[in-house]
Amino acid sequence: MVRAAVLSGVFLAIYASWQLTRWGGAAHKTLIGDLFFMPINVAAVVAALLAARRCRAEPRARRSWQLLALALAFYLLGDVVQTYYEVVARAKPYPSLGDVGYLAFYPVALAALFRLPVTRRSPRERVTLGLDCALVALSGAVPIWYVSLGPTLAAGGQGEVAMAVSLAYPLGDMVLLVGVAALLFRGAPAGMRGALALVGVGLVGFVVTDVVFGWVTLHGTYAGGDLVDAGWMVALAFFMLAATAQPVAEAPRAPRPIAVSRRRVSWLPYIGLAANVALIVQAQRNIGATMLVVYVAVVVLVALVSVRQLVVQSELLVAQRALREAQADRALLLDRTISRGEEERVRIATELHDGPVQRLAALGYLLERSARLTRRGDGGGLMLVDEALGELGGEIEGLRRLMADLRPPVLDESGLENALRDHLATVFRQTDVKVELVGRLGAERLPPDTETVLYRVAQEALLNAAQHASAGKVCVQLERTGSSVVLSIEDDGIGFTHEQARARLRDGHFGVVGMRERIELGGGSWHLDSTPGRGTRITAMLPELGAAPESLEPCSDLDELGVSA
Amino acid sequence: MNQQVEDEEASSAQPVGGVRVLVVDDDQQVASRLRELLTDFNHTVVGIASNSIQALVLIKTLRPEVVLTDLRMPGMGGLQLAAEVMRVADPPALIVVSAYDDPSLREAARRAGAYAYVVKGTPGVQIHDAVVAAAAAQSAR
Numbered sequence: 001m002v003r004a005a006v007l008s009g010v011f012l013a014i015y016a017s018w019q020l021t022r023w024g025g026a027a028h029k030t031l032i033g034d035l036f037f038m039p040i041n042v043a044a045v046v047a048a049l050l051a052a053r054r055c056r057a058e059p060r061a062r063r064s065w066q067l068l069a070l071a072l073a074f075y076l077l078g079d080v081v082q083t084y085y086e087v088v089a090r091a092k093p094y095p096s097l098g099d100v101g102y103l104a105f106y107p108v109a110l111a112a113l114f115r116l117p118v119t120r121r122s123p124r125e126r127v128t129l130g131l132d133c134a135l136v137a138l139s140g141a142v143p144i145w146y147v148s149l150g151p152t153l154a155a156g157g158q159g160e161v162a163m164a165v166s167l168a169y170p171l172g173d174m175v176l177l178v179g180v181a182a183l184l185f186r187g188a189p190a191g192m193r194g195a196l197a198l199v200g201v202g203l204v205g206f207v208v209t210d211v212v213f214g215w216v217t218l219h220g221t222y223a224g225g226d227l228v229d230a231g232w233m234v235a236l237a238f239f240m241l242a243a244t245a246q247p248v249a250e251a252p253r254a255p256r257p258i259a260v261s262r263r264r265v266s267w268l269p270y271i272g273l274a275a276n277v278a279l280i281v282q283a284q285r286n287i288g289a290t291m292l293v294v295y296v297a298v299v300v301l302v303a304l305v306s307v308r309q310l311v312v313q314s315e316l317l318v319a320q321r322a323l324r325e326a327q328a329d330r331a332l333l334l335d336r337t338i339s340r341g342e343e344e345r346v347r348i349a350t351e352l353h354d355g356p357v358q359r360l361a362a363l364g365y366l367l368e369r370s371a372r373l374t375r376r377g378d379g380g381g382l383m384l385v386d387e388a389l390g391e392l393g394g395e396i397e398g399l400r401r402l403m404a405d406l407r408p409p410v411l412d413e414s415g416l417e418n419a420l421r422d423h424l425a426t427v428f429r430q431t432d433v434k435v436e437l438v439g440r441l442g443a444e445r446l447p448p449d450t451e452t453v454l455y456r457v458a459q460e461a462l463l464n465a466a467q468h469a470s471a472g473k474v475c476v477q478l479e480r481t482g483s484s485v486v487l488s489i490e491d492d493g494i495g496f497t498h499e500q501a502r503a504r505l506r507d508g509h510f511g512v513v514g515m516r517e518r519i520e521l522g523g524g525s526w527h528l529d530s531t532p533g534r535g536t537r538i539t540a541m542l543p544e545l546g547a548a549p550e551s552l553e554p555c556s557d558l559d560e561l562g563v564s565a
Numbered sequence: 566m567n568q569q570v571e572d573e574e575a576s577s578a579q580p581v582g583g584v585r586v587l588v589v590d591d592d593q594q595v596a597s598r599l600r601e602l603l604t605d606f607n608h609t610v611v612g613i614a615s616n617s618i619q620a621l622v623l624i625k626t627l628r629p630e631v632v633l634t635d636l637r638m639p640g641m642g643g644l645q646l647a648a649e650v651m652r653v654a655d656p657p658a659l660i661v662v663s664a665y666d667d668p669s670l671r672e673a674a675r676r677a678g679a680y681a682y683v684v685k686g687t688p689g690v691q692i693h694d695a696v697v698a699a700a701a702a703q704s705a706r
Binding site (some may be wrong): 353354358359360361362364365366368369372404 | 592594595601602605637645656664665685686688689
């Protein structure tokens with residue numbers, strides 16, 4: 001690709017030097033000018049064929065490059081025939097067989113563009129695509145009509161064949177514009193984007209040169225080697241570069257849904273529209289001031305609509321990104337909910353295996369032994385029954401603990417406040433930590449789901465406080481404010497930084513995230529404030545009827561610590 | 566109950582008791598209850614191991630005829646122990662005594678080389694029968 005770029009750069013530089021100085025003499029201008037086309041055109045054909053070979057794995061892309069090679073070969077044929085007429089036969093090469101070659105370029109190049117691999121589309125997307133292509137092609141076609149096609153028709157004075165050929169070129173350009181629009185809107189496959197961008201530039205250059213050529217032939221005469229040739233020369237160079245930029249294609253993948261992106265240039269039709277209105281103003285500049293104002297106003301209106309479209313599109317992009325992030329978060333959360341549920345089952349199964357099942361099996365052996373001894377008339381058998389009874393009592397207690405751990409009965413029986421009081425006492429039983437529970441929930445019970453969520457959040461927060469905070473005092477507050485419930489858990493421990501919290505998350509400790517998720521899933525809000533050396537405060541608000549909370553006052557002994565909510 | 570054990574029980578005309586057994590269980594209480602049970606049936610519990618590594622050492626030094634092992638233990642589990650035991654020269658017969666009653670675990674134990682699979686909590690006499698049958702099979706090898 002780089003080598004091709006350098007070579008074509010050098011070649012174009014030589015061509016430019018010729019265009020500027022006409023070395024080789026004016027007598028051979030046409031010959032030299034025509035001959036310059038041969039190497040670059042041949043190079044473009046060969047490059048396109050090589051690109052087709054690199055696309056063996058992707059049949060549509062291969063066919064597309066083959067068709068482009070064919071189109072360029074037709075163009076080469078046109079060049080050769082034209083050179084023959086101009087230089088050897090010394091005849092006016094227009095209209096001639098050369099035009100057949102040139103004109104064949106247009107439909108074949110269009111076919112190449114339509115063979116490009118594209119993503120699958122919904123019917124609605126196809127309609128949008130069609131409209132976009134039509135808008136761009138039409139807004140490009142109007143200047144072609146204005147500059148060359150219309151005037152050619154109006155001028156007349158040619159034979160029928162010459163007229164037909166003269167009209168065929170601008171028509172071919174219109175056809176190519178449809179191809180360019182399709183290239184812009186259909187969305188190129190990732191691997192081909194660079195190559196197709198170069199093809200697009202080449203095509204636009206080609207069409208623009210054709211329009212200039214049309215204008216030149218209307219207002220003067222054209223001979224091979226004129227400056228306008230440079231446009232086609234550059235276009236051919238771009239086709240060649242495009243072909244060399246085609247990487248080895250991979251097998252086609254499953255179609256992706258089309259996303260809104262800046263690459264889908266959906267503002268382009270508006271720009272096309274604006275350009276056409278500007279064209280009207282240009283064409284009508286000799287009309288009266290009144291109409292001119294109207295025309296200018298229309299141009300401004302179209303420009304404003306275009307800008308608005310740009311803004312809408314960028315809003316859509318932002319919304320789309322937010323949606324994607326939300327979806328990713330949701331997937332992650334679901335994933336973790338499932339794995340957390342499974343972890344919990346593993347934990348319970350292990351506890352049952354290591355605890356009750358072993359104990360009961362051992363108890364069974366004990367009772368069997370007692371029966372054997374008793375049958376033998378050994379008094380020791382009865383003593384074993386007493387031992388078994390003691391073990392059975394212990395076992396029932398163990399199972400009760402496991403049960404309470406799964407779902408504390410006090411939560412169902414006497415509410416959140418009492419359950420938290422019991423839990424605080426259990427967690428900090430053998431520590432020097434001072435605990436305080438301030439409950440202002442009133443007599444009425446909260447809905448069961450609210451109680452469960454707040455209990456689990458408090459459980460997690462207290463576990464963190466007990467394990468990591470090195471706190472001297474922990475204060476839990478529960479308050480009903482209007483129609484929401486606020487829970488706050490505050491400690492005067494060592495606190496932590498945001499980085500420390502992130503590091504714990506990376507290590508797989510989802511406690512903090514889990515708390516927030518529980519609350520947010522319940523439609524509430526959750527805040528964590530922690531400063532190293534100054535304690536931690538977690539505030540969770542759950543709506544009972546969806547009202548906003550009033551703020552909680554800090555715990556009596558903690559406000560001098562400066563822990564802020 | 567294991568089919569093999571049932572078959573052996575039907576033809577249990579062998580002398581009862583007297584088998585040298587090693588008990589492997591990380592639960593001390595279960596292990597000592599198993600020892601009491603086996604002693605009541607006149608077997609000799611040559612040792613108790615609380616994990617598989619210890620069990621492998623005791624198998625080589627105490628040369629039991631039968632090893633009774635738990636399945637789920639910290640570190641090396643019962644299935645892996647069974648596989649390791651089969652590599653010992655003149656290996657003892659191995660009986661898995663597990664809290665799980667699961668057909669695929671039974672199959673895995675059989676493939677690992679266990680002679681029988683007994684679920685924890687089944688009557689002690691079945692463990693006794695399994696030990697007797699396993700000892701007979703081991704000496705017949």
